Amino acid sequence: MQDTLIKNGLIVTADETMQADLLIVGGVIADAGEALDRPGANVIDAAGQYVMPGGVDVHTHLNLAVGQFKVSDGFFDGTAAAAFGGTTCVVEHPSFGPEGCSLMHQVQVNKQEAVESCVVDFGLHGVFQHLNSQTLDEISSLLSEGVSSGKIYLTYGGRLQDPQILSVLNQAKRSGLLTAFHAENHDIIEFLCQRFKDENKLAAKYHAQSRPDYCEAEAIYRIISMAQAVGNVPVYIVHLSTAAGLLAIEAAQDRGLPVYAEVCPQHLLLEDSCYEEPEKGLQYIMAPPARKAVDGAALWKGLKQGSINVVATDHCSFNFADKFTHGKNDFSRAPGGIPGVETRLPLMFSEGVLQNRISLNRFVEVVSTAPARLMGLFPRKGNLAPGADGDVVVFDPNMEKVITPNILRQNADYSPFEGRLVRGWPTTTIVRGRVVVQQGRLMVEKGWGQYISRKRCLKPR
Numbered sequence: 001m002q003d004t005l006i007k008n009g010l011i012v013t014a015d016e017t018m019q020a021d022l023l024i025v026g027g028v029i030a031d032a033g034e035a036l037d038r039p040g041a042n043v044i045d046a047a048g049q050y051v052m053p054g055g056v057d058v059h060t061h062l063n064l065a066v067g068q069f070k071v072s073d074g075f076f077d078g079t080a081a082a083a084f085g086g087t088t089c090v091v092e093h094p095s096f097g098p099e100g101c102s103l104m105h106q107v108q109v110n111k112q113e114a115v116e117s118c119v120v121d122f123g124l125h126g127v128f129q130h131l132n133s134q135t136l137d138e139i140s141s142l143l144s145e146g147v148s149s150g151k152i153y154l155t156y157g158g159r160l161q162d163p164q165i166l167s168v169l170n171q172a173k174r175s176g177l178l179t180a181f182h183a184e185n186h187d188i189i190e191f192l193c194q195r196f197k198d199e200n201k202l203a204a205k206y207h208a209q210s211r212p213d214y215c216e217a218e219a220i221y222r223i224i225s226m227a228q229a230v231g232n233v234p235v236y237i238v239h240l241s242t243a244a245g246l247l248a249i250e251a252a253q254d255r256g257l258p259v260y261a262e263v264c265p266q267h268l269l270l271e272d273s274c275y276e277e278p279e280k281g282l283q284y285i286m287a288p289p290a291r292k293a294v295d296g297a298a299l300w301k302g303l304k305q306g307s308i309n310v311v312a313t314d315h316c317s318f319n320f321a322d323k324f325t326h327g328k329n330d331f332s333r334a335p336g337g338i339p340g341v342e343t344r345l346p347l348m349f350s351e352g353v354l355q356n357r358i359s360l361n362r363f364v365e366v367v368s369t370a371p372a373r374l375m376g377l378f379p380r381k382g383n384l385a386p387g388a389d390g391d392v393v394v395f396d397p398n399m400e401k402v403i404t405p406n407i408l409r410q411n412a413d414y415s416p417f418e419g420r421l422v423r424g425w426p427t428t429t430i431v432r433g434r435v436v437v438q439q440g441r442l443m444v445e446k447g448w449g450q451y452i453s454r455k456r457c458l459k460p461r
């Protein structure tokens, strides 16, 4: 493999910012320093641009199918979109498998498909959808397959009940699995949805009202309490969306409990008034829903101060056409989920760094280093130290774009951030030393992405 030398850029990591060249040899970071030279290397001029560890998005659904609906991407288009957006590694949350299937089933099915299609590296989460003695035994097989985290849902068909959650947490503590949670109170949501149905309140805005903030806060508080009962076992809250939920997390962290949180750009940037947009309101159907401005402000603060550790996307690109066809007469029938893997870095830079909500180094930390650490990808991913994978994004902090579906590589027919002017966009994305995207072109074949066997969770710092 040809060596790569990135010249004249400003290297930005979670810890430091320095003017230096970066050398990748054999797919691995070899050196950083002034005026590096390497005969025969592919030289990339990054003058005026940032050179950062590639983005790590630890919450995607690139290959999800739910009932009659399937996301529009698949692993090829989904990871191409990731690469266009400066992300070099994703960790996929598989959907629920066939009823009664083993814990390994969805991991194996997704691994096989992903390995043939991905253009960036990938890992897989486990998913709990029922519990029996076999499931608990299988947790150790997950870990030996490099799947060091598993998700429990507190809502949807495959949700677990509290006694089952306690059993999983107990086994997770023994084996070292990081348990991730979709935290919403299922019964309250069902109750409210039924009430809205009875009252013929079926417009998109009732989607948000059917999943109020206290549903999330209650679920988070319950999860933390169970983790505490089991013996302070680490838990990871995916797509945190409310100030009330954050309060529960911060109270636990203040008591020294290992509770980690992830936030998504949609909960930092969208507000629930979006559901009132005529027709387009259905675009934003997702769970948790868009919240209030006060929630967004609290989440930004948590991200800055460190009580929120990770920015991921929950990328789940059901088409607007499907959402509209099925949801126009009843919000609850629209498939839930939005695309976002391609716009995460530009949005977080433009809205986070340039709006002085987070520092430049904190930006790199939350989109790359901290998720890599928590999900057992570090030190291969999430940093530019010698020996790390040559996963690099060259990012032009002055490039301006207005987000529209037309300028994106994703396969979805809309973007929830359409019309937004952002400043800062990736220009080159490199995975293990190979240029995957340059000047808006995909440069590798399907299958360049490798499965990454993940190690145990490391604390973010």
Ligand SMILES: [Zn+2]
Binding pocket: 059, 061, 093, 314
């Ligand atoms: Zn998700």
